[in-house]
Amino acid sequence: MPDRPLRIGMIGGGCGAFIAQPHQKAIHFDGTRRVVAAALHPDPKIAMDEAANWKYPIKGYPSYDEMIADQSKLPDDQKLDYILIVTPNFVHFDAAYKAVNAGIPVICEKPLTVSLEEAEKLTEAVEKNNVPFAVAHTYLGHWSTWFSRHIVTSGLLGDIRWVDSSYIQGWLATQVENQGAEGAKWRTDPKKSGGSLCGGDIGTHALMQLRFVTGMDVTKVSAHMETFVKGRVLDDHFTVYCELSNGGKGMVRASQICIGHKNDLAIEVAGTKGTLAWRQEEPEKVVVMLPNQPDRVYWRGAVCANDGFLGDVPEWLLKEPTIPSGHPEGFHDAYARLHREFEKDVRAYWAGKPFSCDGSKYANIYDGRMGLSFIASCIKSNSEGGAWEPVKYAK
Numbered sequence: 116m117p118d119r120p121l122r123i124g125m126i127g128g129g130c131g132a133f134i135a136q137p138h139q140k141a142i143h144f145d146g147t148r149r150v151v152a153a154a155l156h157p158d159p160k161i162a163m164d165e166a167a168n169w170k171y172p173i174k175g176y177p178s179y180d181e182m183i184a185d186q187s188k189l190p191d192d193q194k195l196d197y198i199l200i201v202t203p204n205f206v207h208f209d210a211a212y213k214a215v216n217a218g219i220p221v222i223c224e225k226p227l228t229v230s231l232e233e234a235e236k237l238t239e240a241v242e243k244n245n246v247p248f249a250v251a252h253t254y255l256g257h258w259s260t261w262f263s264r265h266i267v268t269s270g271l272l273g274d275i276r277w278v279d280s281s282y283i284q285g286w287l288a289t290q291v292e293n294q295g296a297e298g299a300k301w302r303t304d305p306k307k308s309g310g311s312l313c314g315g316d317i318g319t320h321a322l323m324q325l326r327f328v329t330g331m332d333v334t335k336v337s338a339h340m341e342t343f344v345k346g347r348v349l350d351d352h353f354t355v356y357c358e359l360s361n362g363g364k365g366m367v368r369a370s371q372i373c374i375g376h377k378n379d380l381a382i383e384v385a386g387t388k389g390t391l392a393w394r395q396e397e398p399e400k401v402v403v404m405l406p407n408q409p410d411r412v413y414w415r416g417a418v419c420a421n422d423g424f425l426g427d428v429p430e431w432l433l434k435e436p437t438i439p440s441g442h443p444e445g446f447h448d449a450y451a452r453l454h455r456e457f458e459k460d461v462r463a464y465w466a467g468k469p470f471s472c473d474g475s476k477y478a479n480i481y482d483g484r485m486g487l488s489f490i491a492s493c494i495k496s497n498s499e500g501g502a503w504e505p506v507k508y509a510k
């Protein structure tokens with residue numbers, strides 16, 4: 116592939132949409148990727164008006180169907196290099212399925228789809244077409260998440276006994292969906308959100324954080340899905356006791372009714388030698404607690420290998436930070452890391468070379484399917500009063 120910026124097509128993002136904005140910043144972060152086309156809204160006229168008034172020039176399409184059909188007719192070297200899907204959950208499957216079948220790589224927002232059946236069908240399509248596919252689990256893109264994964268998976272904490280992964284918010288503590296909050300309207304609608312509100316929306320982030328940092332799967336769940344706000348059909352509070360693939364135990368919990376909590380994603384991993392703690396609201400540091408020692412606080416960009424706890428740290432990990440420590444990296448940097456890693460796989464794909472897409476840098480299609488498999492098991496367990504349920508595909 117010629118050394119030119121990648122061309123990205125966006126599905127969703129018009130009319131003041133939320134997550135399309137951080138994605139655009141992340142796409143344009145390195146100068147090697149650009150949004151050049153978009154289907155911004157389900158209403159064709161609004162989609163075209165929004166595109167015509169976009170902050171920078173883009174080719175507008177009245178619908179994603181037309182965008183993908185138009186792209187399918189082009190020779191490979193003129194096609195969009197990848198498509199970004201930032202619509203409500205119920206649109207993900209159809210848009211992603213069509214893009215993948217047109218041979219175009221996709222970054223899709225989470226949760227991957229609204230049902231396990233859709234996720235399975237999409238996985239088959241990705242395998243058949245052999246295209247790079249990412250699911251936007253943002254928080255895997257923090258350097259500190261990669262560093263945590265290094266610490267845990269290289270055995271520095273010993274055998275893992277317990278993991279507590281949680282994502283706590285308070286913005287749905289009242290019925291804001293009836294007070295004009297657009298993002299709350301579709302999220303609380305089972306047809307648009309899926310079988311779980313809180314579990315699908317943010318419980319899947321907590322699940323992915325657990326899986327990525329530990330390298331382990333959740334193999335069985337005992338779930339309690341509660342609805343505290345009257346008038347809602349879906350859960351706004353989600354508590355899941357888990358069995359882990361190494362025989363350890365864990366908790367994946369999420370809530371959207373805990374007033375005062377904003378985007379309080381946190382993970383603690385307790386092993387036989389020590390405990391690791393990380394919070395996304397302070398994503399620059401990883402804390403390691405060892406017996407009879409002061410806590411060790413590792414800051415992004417200021418880690419030294421062989422310090423008495425860490426052994427060798429891979430060169431690529433030490434070199435990865437984009438700016439010196441003390442200049443804070445955050446949410447946008449994490450998204451940029453996701454797009455940057457995906458770009459490598461996309462460039463390889465279009466050059467006809469092998470690409471990795473192996474889940475070690477960002478969530479792939481199998482991680483996305485695992486999110487829906489986990490939710491399906493939680494729904495079943497909850498309906499049986501918290502009975503233990505196996506999680507399909509867990510290894």
Ligand SMILES: NC(=O)c1ccc[n+]([C@@H]2O[C@H](COP(=O)([O-])OP(=O)(O)OC[C@H]3O[C@@H](n4cnc5c(N)ncnc54)[C@H](O)[C@@H]3O)[C@@H](O)[C@H]2O)c1
Binds near residue numbers: 133156157178202206
């Ligand atoms: N990874 C994260 O941290 C994170 C954070 C927030 C949201 N999300 C996910 O991102 C997705 C979008 O969430 P949001 O909060 O930005 O929602 P939003 O309601 O703010 O925006 C959705 C956008 O999709 C557009 N849209 C809807 N149907 C469409 C269609 N058929 N064709 C084209 N555009 C269409 C809407 O017009 C709007 O522009 C959801 O899946 C959500 O779960 C992820």
